[in-house]
Amino acid sequence: MKKRFPSFLAGAATALALTALATSALAASGQVQFNFAGVALDGEMKITAGSDITAPNGQQVPGSILYVDEAGGKTNYLPIRTISELLGVEVGYDSASRTVLLGEQTVPSAAAAAETGTYWHKESDEDGITYASEDTGTDYTGAPGYALTNLPEGWGLESIRSHGGTNYWNGSSMISFSCAYPDGGGFGWSPGSGEIPCRTVTVNGHDAELYTYSSEYGDSCLLVWEDEAGVLFWFTGSDVDPDTLVEIASSVEPTSETAPACEAGWLPGGYSWFETNASDGAVETTWIGEDRDSNITLTCSASPLLLPEGTGKTVRFSGVTAKFWEAEKPHEADEREPETVGGVTITSTSISGPRAADVATLAWTDADTGLNFRLHGAVDQETLLRVAGSLWIK
16 A cells, blocks of 8 residues: 655645645546636625635635536635635644534533543534544643554554554454544544444443444444543544454553664665654654655564565574565556646655555564564565664664
């Protein structure tokens, strides 16, 4: 699988960035025109056709976007911030739940939460479930330290998400785990439209809500609870039995130790550091190539790691015995050129995950610490071995 991270070479407002990305996707199947239409409110012209608008950071961006689909249907799009200003409502964005917030948001006050012991407010409808908290004023120095301590056979850590949390896979089954303090953030789950059944279960002595949803596209479930300190635990599952999700979630325990981040003393020509993410006691570092279309990623965790099928080939480096798996197919470069939308230049970086067919994998366990390491990338065996031999703890 591949994650894509947009890189904005010219600054723009978040709302514009989201609009630009959406426009890129729409343009793949139809035609896009900028500033085609003007906007009038109560008879007063607010945006003139053919004119840009000024974003909060001073950039000139499209005032409207016209999308013409393959059948000739036309749809006009406006930036969310423009809509909010025209309607006189506040606009915000919750990165945790990837939700645009328009108008006043209903969340419990810090005082009410202190009295009731509940810091998270739930809202549910036919479209999904959301949990939101109000900032209690506590200065949290980081994310809560919790990790899964007992994964059933076949399950392994696939990746660490850039915004926090971890993904685990077993064949086609997937579980995502996140936890958070009540700091004003929120979580959202939208498996599809219609009724979402819920039942109460017990997890580590806490009442937890278990939601299940079935559709023609598969089964999904959500398990969520809040502990006495206000930490919200959030598990989602896809193509996984709900009772298995409860079993795995019940193994979550506090952890004061985080796997060490490593630096590479040697990388192939053109490769450089891209990001390091840490969550649930695990750490993941990615280096990308000069073409921004290839990567080498190192994951370190006390939990079992997701590995390719089969036993792999036994190899050695720097006195360490490891296993190596060849890529299933050659890497094909993404030849998309940077796009410029409304004066904003957008490039895409492709990050290949461990399940991608075009990556090779090298894995080993440290004999002294028991930590598991996985190095994968669209490179050959010799390159992975050389990178592994050059690693050192920061």
